[in-house]
Structure formats: structure tokens, C-alpha cells
Amino acid sequence: MFKNKKNYAAEPFKLSDNANKETEKEVGFKDLNLSKPLMQVIADAGYENPTPVQAKAIPAVLSGSDLLAGAQTGTGKTAAFTLPILHLLSEKPAAVFRSGRPRCLVLAPTRELAAQVEESVKTYGKYLPIKSTAVFGGMSIVPQIKALRRNVDILVATPGRLLDHVGQKTVDLSGVEIFVLDEADRMLDMGFIVDIKKIIALLPKQRQNLLFSATFSEKIKTLSATVLHNPVFAEGAKHNAASELIDQSVHLVSQRLKSHLLSHLIRHHKWKQVLIFTRTKNGANRLADKLAADGISASAIHGNKSQPARTKALAQFKDGSVTALVATDVASRGIDIDRLPHVVNFELPNMAEDYVHRIGRTGRAGSSGKAISLVDKEELRYLKEIERFIKREIPKVLFDSFVPPANLPAAEPHNSLSKRQGGRKVYGERASVSSSAAGRNYQPRYGYAKKQNNSKGNNAKSKVR
Template sequence: MNTQTNFASLGLAEPLLRAIAETGYTAPTPIQAQAVPQVLKGGDLLAAAQTGTGKTAGFTLPILHRLLESPASQATAGRPRCLILTPTRELAAQVEESVRTYGKYTKVRSMVMFGGVNINPQISALRKPLDILVATPGRLLDHAQQKTVDLSGVEILVLDEADRMLDMGFIRDIRRVLALLPKNRQNLLFSATFSDEIRELAKGVLDNPAEISVARRNTASELVKQSLIMVDQAHKRDMLSHIIRESGWHQVLVFTRTKHGANRLAEKLSKDGLTAAAIHGNKSQAARTRALSGFKDGKVAVLVATDIAARGIDIDQLPHVVNFELPNVPEDYVHRIGRTGRAGSEGSALSLVDRSEIKFLNAIEKLIKRPIDRGTLEGWTPPAVVDAPDERESRNFRRIGTGRAHNQNRRPAAGEPARRSSPGRGTDQARQARPAQSRQGAGARRRDPART
């Protein structure tokens, strides 16, 4: 990008330039410098860009400009001119916030819709004239079925983080949405990578698109200090609590592989005196918004998240990321550590690795083409674990701990009275139910039950 490039040289309208100036940004990022002119031309676009590159402004700014250039003579209630589809609630809220920020000096009207919250306020909002609608696929289809939204006037379609939408099993919903749109429209597809699946999706959505591919402003390998500590799964929680307290960390994002694991870890850290909250698909939208807001404001020191829920977290100067458990998809590791080391700020990414996760570690190091520094934790001694689970349970990441829930399920020692267990807890029937849940299809596992 030419160092002399500024937002005015991109040809954006004056009300947009005024809003940009108020944000403090002076020069466009590489994705903005390339995407804005392409979108202003009116053609389709296929762009490879990850969160953290400035891609959201890369499409919201030119979309606002185009809507200003050809204002609708009479806007219709519940009939948007632009539809932006995102995979998660948090990302939807973030994108719509960007639209409001840059469109503050225009009369462009926007709204956001997602599942997990009462649908009635959204229905009320759709009774007003609307220009830009930011939505997650499931809730959008709910509205379409109830005929509270009319998609026949969409002039511009954006599929944001399309790779994540495919991962979450939204492809069928996306196709159902496409069937409701007019054929004559501009299409913009943003994805972290150009995989074969994304190429296939692009063929069915885009018409002779321009292509751009932009890496992060500063790659994680340059700005994020990556390290790992080998530790038994049963000791991870105590080690993490010790590290956070002794290091004086005030803002750390911790990743777990499961929703239940996120809940349990947040509870454990809270008992240790840390301000912690969990964020995942089973949480209500109000709880997710409250936890994220507290984390950004510094009221919550530790945010424990699953990969999907963390997709919309965008904090410029997040100092620490911890992989409490390694992801089984190596690309997710890159997404995780990319939450830190942004906007020129250095960050750290620490992984706590059990020996059963070595295969995941090897796949990650192969992807990033470098070994992750091994370290040790001085001054910390693993606590004695009463009735430690066997190796098989450790490998499967089942519930592990020294507290009441674990001890209730152990066999009584000789001469010890038998404990009364809760109905269904630890019974054969309950154990048989768990494998049945795991046999659900991949799409069903990834989809948020609240129709993200």
C-alpha cells in the first residue's frame, strides 16, 4: 500500500470521512485500501482476511457510501437494501456497531438480529424503514418464515467469516437465505482462507468476482510470544490460577474446548478469588453481552471462552491468551492466539498441554512451521489430587477435580458408609446417555442451540 494513501483518496463521502476522523484512524489498512475501491465499483468480491485486519470497515464504509449515492426514494419497513450475514451473535453486534459508528453523520438506518433473545423487539424494529440488516442465519430465517422481514429489496449481500459459517454447519441456512434474495445484487464474501469449500460456495454466490488476499497487519508469529508448559490435565486449573495471580494479569482470555469446561473453569477461578466469567453458546445473550462488556471494561479479569463464542471478541490491546486445552483443529490455534498481538501491541499466548494432547500440538507446530517454546513454572508445586482419575478419563478430558462433585462418585473406602448419589448421577443409564449425544451429526454439534 502506498504510504500516502488516506481515506479521502479512496473517494469516500464527506460524512463518512468525518466519522472516520473522529475514530482517530488516519490511514486505511491494506484490506481497506484494496477492498473499498473494489466495492465502490459495484462488482462482486472474494476476499481472504482474518479478524484483526480491519476488514469490517473494509466493507461497511463502501457500502454506506453506495447507499448514500443512490438513496431509496421511499424506504420500506422491514425491507433492507443491504444484508450482512455473520456466524455469531457477538460478531453481528460488532459489525452493526461499526455501521453505526461510520454512518453517524448519515441517515442510513441499521439493525442487528440474532437468536437467543426475545424475537418481539426485533419484530417491532422491523416495522420501521431499514437500510442495513446485520443478522445470523438462524434468526433471519425465523423472521422470514414469520414474514416479518422482506428480503426482495436486497442490493448488497455480505457473507462475513464465511469459513466459520461453513464450520458451524450453516451452509443449508445460507442457501435458504440466498433463495429469498433478488438475483441482481452485489455480493461480497469474506473468509479467513480460500479453502476448497469456500471456493465451491463462492461459485454459487459470486459472479466474476475480484479477488484480494491480505495477511494480518502484524502476523502472530512476529508480535505474539508463544510458549507452552507440559502439565497433567488434573493440575491445569490450579496452575492457571497460580500463574494469573502471581503474574498479576488483569486481562486474560482463556480457551477451552467445551461449554461445560468453560463453566467449570470460570467457577474454579472465581473460588480462587479471581474475577472470571464464561462465554459460550449455551449462555443467554444478556449473559454473554454482560461478560464481554465486563472483560473489555476491566471488571472481569479472566474470560473463559469456547472458539465459536470468542469469534466476535475484538480487543485491540488484549495482552494474554491461554489455551487451557489445545484445539483439535490446528487452524483454530492460529485464530485463538490472533486475539492478542493486535494494533502493533505485543501479546503472549500460553498453552497448557497434557501428554494426551501431543498429537494436537504436533499438528499445530506443523501448521505454523515452528516449534513452540517449552517452559517450566518455577515456584509451583502440583497439589495432591485426591482420588485422581485414571489415565483413560484424563485422555478423554472428562470431569476432573478434587471437590465435592468428584468425591461423591468415588467408591467408599473400607468401613466407610456408602454415599447416596443424586438420581441419574454416575448411573449406567446416565453414562449410556452421553455416547448417544456424541453420535449427533457434526453440524448439530457445532450449531448453537439458541440458533446463533
């Protein structure tokens, strides 16, 4: 199956001659030579044409080549490897079954992504006699051991839990024919390189290797040189590109007013489903509690939550019983929801690439979406880095109709968020930003003001400009 594979551990990083060839014409799934059961699943789903990364990756995997794929979330990367792997394994069934000895190993950085990949394997392989299971932390290891004792062709795992099973001798990796590193850049960011090296050392020398990464840092190139042999290169969207179907905007608002504005946006626009990103786990908990107190059904998902709690929160968000899901970047990996309409950056990420990952949860599969970022003056440096990275200026929006609640908590002294100016109480600071809509510089205030109208004896509320 694998065309005279050799020991390639010392091979230098390089791409094959056909690495950067673009697909010259639009291809359909019917042109990719997938088996009839897989084509039936594709037809059931209503798909006709593969995404760019699928069109390049599927033929490469079917040919037995190693693959280096540049693909962000939302580009169809999971199907880009699950479909051809299912084809290859079903075309050549295992001669002998051994307990806990998978033929394909997929490594994923988080529990959610591992669960999502294994769900995709089951979905695409429903007409095939291919068995799969997923193992990851946060759950009892006992049911996983029982599942591994049955016939498992495809094993999806997080690195730590996989090594736990190896230590207990419930997994034997000596029969792996295809090895997949999914979201390899994220795994390196999370410090899994030592675990990955341990796992690679347990794999047979002759195998097919597929590496998927949204970015190509020096670390990824080094890892690729260790894992891949003369790989075919397949690229989806550029690593700094956001879908043109995503309507991006920035709302300029002081930190202490963000939760009030967010509640207003959800209620005023009657949003039914919104994924919200925070930087910290505690911040996710606090925001979910605040939204719930405002009458908006909300859950938080992050690394400190148990796996059952995370699974339940995600299921409720998908079925619509929870309106707002508040997540950290790591916990959000693997959240794959068709036609997700709204993504909100409650706080901007420190890394510009993470912004693209976040908003890529919407605007998928030809559906439009909105990505809104709530930006305080302290985050302007992150905003500038993001705009430089995506090579575009994000429109800035101010809400005329929003008025903060009367019982707004006192400002924190170091933020200088409250001051008296000319008979008005102003929340926020001035900051010079660029308006892409107007094509000129303007100086909005962060937040909103309550203006006294003494002539009529009533309070008239207006927004500071």
C-alpha cells in the same frame, strides 16, 4: 450502481484479472475516496492508514465489484466492508421506504459477531442518516420485529433467526442491493449451508456480493462459485499466519494441574484481562468456577448461555470488572477487544486453523500481546499440527517458581499422572518435545514434583526437570 449485473448463479469460480495484484505503495484513508462523514469518523478514531485487506477491499466495493476476501479476525475486515457499504448507501438514498426491507444484508455465524458488526455499522455511520439493526437468536423476537418496522438500511443477522423473520413475513429481502457473507468458513463449519442457500434464493438476482473467509477450502470455493461473479480478490494476512506482535509460548503441564497453573499465572503476573479458550461448554463452566474459587473474577461464555448472559459477560470483560473470560471457539466469534493483552489456550483446538483464530484476538492494531498454551502430553499431536501449520516452532516454557497446592486431588488412573520415583511424588509423564529456544530435544516432565528432604526434617519443594 452495480454495472450491468447479470444472473451469475452458474458462473464458475474464478478471480478477476486484477485479483492478485498487490498494493504497490502504501496508501492512506485519504486515498480511498470515502465520503467526508466517514473520513471524519476515521479521523476521530486516530486512523491514518488502512490495513492491507482494507486497502484492497474498499476500492473494490466502491467500484461495485463482487469481492472475495481472505481475512482473519483482527485484520480490520469489518471496516473493510462497513465503510464502503455506508458510503454507497448514503450516496444513493432509497427512493421509497418499505418496512422490513433492508438494502444491505450481512450474514454472520454467531450472535456475538452479528452484534459486533452492527455496533461497527453504528460507530462508522454516526454522521450518516443510515439505519441498522441486528437480529439473532437467544433473544425475544418481538423487539426485533418492532425494529424492523422502522427504516432499516443495513440488516445484520444470523441465518436461523433471519429465516424465522422471513417465515413471519417481518423481513422482505427483495430489495437487497449488497449481500455480505462474513466468516463464511465458520458458517459452513457450523452447518449453515442449507440456510444460506435458502436465503440466497430469496435475494434479487442483481446485487453486489462480498464474501469474507479466513480460509479457502473446497467448500468455500464451491460457495464462492455460486454467489460471486468475477470477484476481485483481497487478502490480508495469510490464513496460517499469526501476527509477529504476538509472543507465543507453550507451558507443558498435566491436565489436572492446568487450572492451578493458570490461577498462578494470573495472580503472579497480575493480569487484568485474559481470554481463555476451552474445547467444551462444560469445561468452560468448570474452569470459570475454579478461577472464581481462587479469587479471580471470571465468567464463561458459550452456546448454552442465554444471550443476555453472554452480552453481560462480554460487557463486564470489556470494562474490566471481570478479569478472565472463558470461552468456546464458537462463542468467541465476534469478541473484538482493542489491546487485549493475554490469550490462553487452556486446551489446544482440534483444528490448527482455530489456533490462529484464537490467538488473533490479541496483537491487534499494532499492539503486542501474549498467547500461552497449556499443553498436556495427550495434546502433543495437536501441537505438532499447529507448528506445522504456522511453519514455526513455539517456545516451550517451564516455571521454576510454581508449586502445586498441598491438597491436590488424586490422579485419574488412566492418565498415570501420579507415581513414586526415588522418594519423590511426580505429577505427569515424560514426553519428548522440541525446544525452539535451545534448538535441541529435551524431555521435560508434565507437571511438578514435591521432593522430600529428610536431612533437615523439612519439606523442600522443587520442580522436576
